Amino acid sequence: HPYLFMKGGDLVKNNFMSTLFVGIDVSSRTNVLCALNFQGDKLLNLKALNNQPGAESILDSILGCLNSNGLEYVVIALESTSFYSTHIANFLSSSEELLPFKPLVYCLNPKSVANYRKSFVDIDKTDPLDAFVIADFARCGRITSEPWRGAQFLALQRLSRHRLHLVECITREKTYMVSNIYLKFSELAVLDKDEKPFSNTYGVTSAAVLTEFLSLDDITYSSIEDLVAFVSAKGKNRFSDPYETARLLQKAARDSYRLDQVLYEPLNTSIASSFNLIKAFDDEIKVVDKAIEKTIKGINPVEYQSLTSIPGIGPVLASGILAEIGTITSFGSHDSLAKYAGLTWRVNQSGDYSSDDTRMTKTGNKYLRYYLIEAANSVINHVPEYRDFYNKKYGEVTTHCHKRALALTSRKLVRLIFGLLTKNQIYSSGKVGEIQ
Known part of the structure; x- marks a missing residue:
């Protein structure tokens, strides 16, 4: 497909000329479409409802335009407008009638389209013009994201998201x-870790203390033996020194502000x-x-x-990582994968000055970025090489x-x-070995 082989000889050029x-500017109720050929000529303009009949009319119009030209x-x-673009993207990418034309469907980052729009001087903001800008963005080969992958990956993606x-x-x-x-137990909320x-x-134990003791005086004036027994029971005997835990608890209660009984x-x-909600969310996550x-x-x-071997x-x-990546063949290098995840940093430099404080771009796929960072946070606890790298980077700065x-460890993990x-x-x- 021309969009997959952008560099090369005359064959690629001819493919683009034949594309x-x-x-499509997507909203909750309507889809506005503009179609261009490689020369930038408008071949199609239409507006349809964002529902099944509307999608079918869009498909018929695209097929007619392809055949007649x-x-x-x-x-x-399409711009990735929340979930409103899901149905039309899935419909067009899975259409058997479009298969002979090797369709590639892309859901674009709205920020990328907005930045491209700035290259048009003094352009009005209307739905037809928005559709034109999106089509021209594709025509100029500016799309760097991966194509829409269909229902199977969508199912996994919906779960992971x-x-x-x-x-x-x-x-x-x-x-x-x-x-x-803080209002009930001020010291418990602000004490240092030690x-x-x-x-x-x-x-669990902290939740029991905050909910089963009505007031702080109930903790302050309890015997240390009763608190030790309470802590041990709620903590299922997992505290290495329940006496010290009970002592710190009683001291924190004694030093906290007192409230009116009401x-x-x-x-x-x-x-x-709040604790009930947290438990309910935890159960749903399982x-x-x-x-x-x-x-x-x-x-x-x-x-x-490959991933679970790490x-x-x-x-x-x-x-979560695979749901967002889809297939690794969509990326030409680890740099492009990192850029897609938003794990890149803007250079802040002027003359001979180069700032150490550089911000992460965060313009990529936030879900992939989340899962990569969570994976890195877990890997540093299991792989000495990554733990040493993390510690080295941790000690390089003070903020x-x-x-x-x-x-930075996540970026290193992207390469792996x-x-x-x-x-x-x-x-x-x-070591790295081939999968049998």
Whole structure:
């Protein structure tokens, strides 16, 4: 296909000359289409409802345009407008009638299209013109993302993205409940790590303390023996020194602000509700994890085996990465894969000055970036080479140490993932071997 072989001789040039470039401006109710040939001539303009009949009329119009103009290929580009572009992209990419024209359907990053639009001086903002800009963006060969991959990957992608949604819900709920925890038990929320009775403020034992003791006086005036028994029971005897944990807990309660009695019960109710929500989200994540493991089977089994061979990358992380990458053949190098994930940094330089503070672009696929960073965070706990690299980068700066080191480790992991997937290899004991 001309869009897959952009560099070369006359054959590629002829393929482009025989290609119809279609841009579709998608909204919740309508799709506005503009089609151009390689010379930039407008061959088609239309507006249709964003539903099944509307999609069928768009398909008929594209087929008619291809046949009447003697064109052999079609590239279709749409802005990725939330979920509204999903149906039309899936419909056109899976159409049997379009197959003879080797269709490539792309869902574009709106930011890329917006930046390209700036090259048109004083252009109006209308749906037909938006469709034209998208079509021209495709005609000029500016698309660097991978084509739409169809329903099988969409199923895995919806699961992996829903899992991220649940994780974000937990994070948001924990952030929200910080104020309630501080109001009820101020010291527990602000103590340094060494002085905290619990390493995890949102853990089971901490949750029991925050919800089962109505007021701080109940903790302050309890006997140390009763607190030790409480901590041991709630922690299922996992604390190495339950006496020290109970002592720190009692001290934190003694040093915390006191509230009017009227506030304790409402705060208890709010905090308990937040913990119930977090538990519900955790339970749903377990259900989704099982569904992800079931769905990944049969999709890219070799690439899945390559990823899960890396210590620290299990079924969920491997599935999330593969759901966003699709097939590694869409990327020519690890640099293009990193760019697609947004794991690149803008240079900040002027004259002889070069800033050490460079921002991550974050213009790529945020879901792939999330799973790569989570994978790197896990790999550093299992692979000494990556742990040493992380520690080295952590010690190079005094600000944003963890975020910077983890992002750079993620970029290093991209090189490994690209190498394994392109060569159909596995990672084993620090060496790479062919999959049998």
